[in-house]
Amino acid sequence: VAVFRTLERPTGLGPGDHVCWAFDEEHPFAPVAARFLAEGGRRGERLCFVADGDVGTLEGQLRAIPGREAWLESGQLTILPLAGLYDIGDCLDPLSQIEVFRKEASAALDQGFTGLRCAADLTSLAKDPAGWPHLRAYELAVDAMLATSPATCMCGYDGERVTATRLRPLAALHGQQHPCDGRGTFAVSVGPDVAALLGEVDRACAADLGEVFAAVEDAVTGPMTLDLAGLGFLDIGSCRVLAEFSETMLQTGRPVRFTGVQPAARRCLELFELDLT
Amino acid sequence: VSTVVQPTGAWSGVGFAHEAFVFGSDEEAIARCLPFVEEGLERDEQVIVLAGEAVRQALVDQLGGDVARLACLSPAESWWQGGYASLHAFDRDLQGLLATGRPWRLIDEPTWMATPDGEIWSRFESVTNRCYAELPCYCLCLHDTRRFRPRLIDAALRTHPLTWGGSEPVPSAAYVETGSYLRSVEPDWTPRPRRAHTRTVTSPAEARRVIRDLAGGAADGTLEENVVVAVNELVTNALAAAGSAEVSSWTSDGSMVWEVADQGPGMHDVTAGYVPPSDDLDSGRGLWLARNMADDASVRPEGPGTAIRLYFHR
Numbered sequence: 260v261a262v263f264r265t266l267e268r269p270t271g272l273g274p275g276d277h278v279c280w281a282f283d284e285e286h287p288f289a290p291v292a293a294r295f296l297a298e299g300g301r302r303g304e305r306l307c308f309v310a311d312g313d314v315g316t317l318e319g320q321l322r323a324i325p326g327r328e329a330w331l332e333s334g335q336l337t338i339l340p341l342a343g344l345y346d347i348g349d350c351l352d353p354l355s356q357i358e359v360f361r362k363e364a365s366a367a368l369d370q371g372f373t374g375l376r377c378a379a380d381l382t383s384l385a386k387d388p389a390g391w392p393h394l395r396a397y398e399l400a401v402d403a404m405l406a407t408s409p410a411t412c413m414c415g416y417d418g419e420r421v422t423a424t425r426l427r428p429l430a431a432l433h434g435q436q437h438p439c440d441g442r443g444t445f446a447v448s449v450g451p452d453v454a455a456l457l458g459e460v461d462r463a464c465a466a467d468l469g470e471v472f473a474a475v476e477d478a479v480t481g482p483m484t485l486d487l488a489g490l491g492f493l494d495i496g497s498c499r500v501l502a503e504f505s506e507t508m509l510q511t512g513r514p515v516r517f518t519g520v521q522p523a524a525r526r527c528l529e530l531f532e533l534d535l536t
Numbered sequence: 537v538s539t540v541v542q543p544t545g546a547w548s549g550v551g552f553a554h555e556a557f558v559f560g561s562d563e564e565a566i567a568r569c570l571p572f573v574e575e576g577l578e579r580d581e582q583v584i585v586l587a588g589e590a591v592r593q594a595l596v597d598q599l600g601g602d603v604a605r606l607a608c609l610s611p612a613e614s615w616w617q618g619g620y621a622s623l624h625a626f627d628r629d630l631q632g633l634l635a636t637g638r639p640w641r642l643i644d645e646p647t648w649m650a651t652p653d654g655e656i657w658s659r660f661e662s663v664t665n666r667c668y669a670e671l672p673c674y675c676l677c678l679h680d681t682r683r684f685r686p687r688l689i690d691a692a693l694r695t696h697p698l699t700w701g702g703s704e705p706v707p708s709a710a711y712v713e714t715g716s717y718l719r720s721v722e723p724d725w726t727p728r729p730r731r732a733h734t735r736t737v738t739s740p741a742e743a744r745r746v747i748r749d750l751a752g753g754a755a756d757g758t759l760e761e762n763v764v765v766a767v768n769e770l771v772t773n774a775l776a777a778a779g780s781a782e783v784s785s786w787t788s789d790g791s792m793v794w795e796v797a798d799q800g801p802g803m804h805d806v807t808a809g810y811v812p813p814s815d816d817l818d819s820g821r822g823l824w825l826a827r828n829m830a831d832d833a834s835v836r837p838e839g840p841g842t843a844i845r846l847y848f849h850r
Binding site: 442498523526527 | 739740741744758761762764765768769772775776813815821822824825828829
């Protein structure tokens with residue numbers, strides 16, 4: 260079941276959780292990642308930390324993890340420079356990256372771990388505007404993969420290097436969010452049969468919602484169902500985005516059916532002649 | 537000396553004509569409707585009849601095979617969905633008629649006005665004079681004095697520019713312009729009471745927290761959600777106009793009253809939100825929805841900025 264919640268702390272998380280953690284210079288990512296990974300380590304999960312920099316520097320950033328040395332030595336904790344994992348010079352290939360991730364999660368179980376937990380500072384992937392559609396697709400695909408894999412993932416983005424207008428839609432592709440500006444109000448999750456819109460959406464986040472559904476439009480190849488059962492509020496401004504999305508999808512032979520529509524939301528959506536069930 | 541009956545007077549298929557025909561017997565209604573329909577068929581206009589049993593049966597008996605040429609012959613009641621939904625459905629039907637490029641005439645017997653929630657229809661009758669002024673349509677509205685209380689008949693004569701003069705339509709002496717009529721039936725704009733709770737908000741999310749806080753305990757879950765949706769739309773408009781909005785709430789005569797005010801350029805159009813939104817995705821729907829979800833509403837007629845009140849009966 261898709262969920263949406265905002266986080267104050269990087270703990271209390273488990274398999275299936277997909278976290279976006281926005282950070283800044285005053286509250287950097289590494290200590291947060293250390294707490295996140297330490298929780299997984301105590302649960303017997305295999306751990307992975309990905310960020311910009313060389314291995315030695317990144318190891319140093321995780322010094323707050325109790326037992327770090329033993330975990331590194333046993334192979335429970337792996338540290339990977341971002342440049343080695345993703346070919347930053349080129350556009351990200353979401354599907355092949357996801358396949359690597361899925362295999363790693365499966366391998367972790369084969370190796371006797373209880374799952375895979377990964378913390379990755381992806382700021383560098385978000386800097387190039389040409390790569391944004393690929394990054395959005397990647398985040399959507401990670402979210403879908405986490406629904407069926409024994410993995411927990413935290414994506415860090417530097418709120419001082421990634422603009423808020425870019426960061427907010429990226430954050431909305433995660434079910435758990437630590438927004439740097441307190442404006443995270445919704446999430447979108449796309450599964451094999453049904454997508455879900457969760458939280459609250461209004462005109463103030465309509466542009467973000469449009470960005471998110473542009474990613475959904477790129478990812479979905481056939482007719483789709485959009486479940487609104489987890490949506491606590493929507494207004495006319497956000498309905499308009501959904502109507503535009505639905506219209507575009509219909510024009511390309513991919514009709515959208517809305518389910519789980521709550522009574523108040525129905526009053527709004529009915530003004531746009533959408534397929535409500 | 538026989539008088540020549542001109543069922544639509546000087547109307548020639550251009551512009552909107554709107555008549556209230558008041559009658560007290562089936563015979564009177566039939567005598568008005570039959571020539572009206574026959575003239576429409578002669579002119580090859582589209583003829584739509586939404587009327588009671590007596591009129592419909594008379595048309596079937598008198599028109600013979602021509603009854604098949606009517607674009608629609610249905611009971612009036614089948615069409616009522618509540619004020620806003622009915623006008624919206626009516627509006628969509630009109631777009632289809634407009635697309636044919638031919639004028640049309642309509643007989644409409646708003647029997648639902650005799651029901652408790654049907655009286656609001658008189659406001660929409662008034663609004664059509666303004667929002668449909670360009671449509672090539674003659675709308676003949678039947679009002680049966682055996683069914684309607686005197687004040688509904690009075691409302692009909694105040695909201696229809698035309699009435700029946702015996703041989704042709706004539707101006708209704710009681711007719712009042714749309715804005716004046718709406719002001720006369722909406723709640724008076726009185727000063728906000730001192731007991732009102734007032735907060736200033738700068739985002740829709742903040743507004744919803746305030747609305748839920750102020751409405752909490754004063755309304756059941758469904759009513760509270762309706763309040764949240766409706767007031768949120770007013771706040772959204774206010775924020776777009778002025779960047780901040782003042783949300784106030786109080787109770788009066790058993791109703792929750794919500795006011796949203798801003799310091800923007802100012803909007804005092806009493807018909808705002810009464811006109812159905814077009815299918816164009818960019819067209820405004822917020823105030824339409826807010827009015828639809830509330831039991832009543834009013835727009836402050838003057839003053840700096842905009843202030844709108846919604847009333848919810850508990």
